[in-house]
């Protein structure tokens with residue numbers, strides 16, 4: 001069994017649980033916490049810069065030198081390239097930290113997903129080995145399970161929003177090829193509408 005560690009984000013005072021298997025950013029996004037200006041989730045934009053105040057980490061090599069050796073020595077990290085090795089206290093830095101109005105409310109999202117899909121399905125989604133994401137009819141993310149977060153690096157692209165709109169309009173299951181920004185990987189997905197009575201109220205993408 002993988003050991004769970006806690007990460008406390010300051011100055012927000014928000015604590016999440018993480019395991020050592022994926023970057024901290026993935027765990028935050030999966031819990032609906034888009035706290036920093038993440039634009040790539042690949043160590044390429046610098047939008048998830050933060051400072052580790054206490055605890056042990058494992059760094060994954062940056063694709064290009066966003067953080068200098070001096071910054072790393074001071075404790076600066078990219079949350080999308082950092083895994084936990086112990087409980088951590090991490091400061092989200094001005095320039096990366098989103099303002100309250102830029103941050104979606106994770107509780108709203110969770111309640112909306114449960115209302116639409118039922119609590120059992122929402123709870124079970126994270127244990128599905130296929131990637132699953134569900135967007136509501138406004139294009140808001142309701143469900144992003146662990147497998148989908150891994151495939152998409154935690155952050156659904158604009159293309160996925162566009163595909164989900166197509167699914168809503170066609171209201172029929174279809175296969176899609178999704179190009180994964182920014183690395184250009186192409187993923188096959190089955191898109192299908194989530195029906196309430198005769199109405200499609202959300203779109204789901206399954207990445208088998």
Ligand code: FES
Pocket residue numbers: 037038039040041042043044045046047048049078079080081
């Ligand atoms: S989200 Fe771009 S560097 Fe981490």
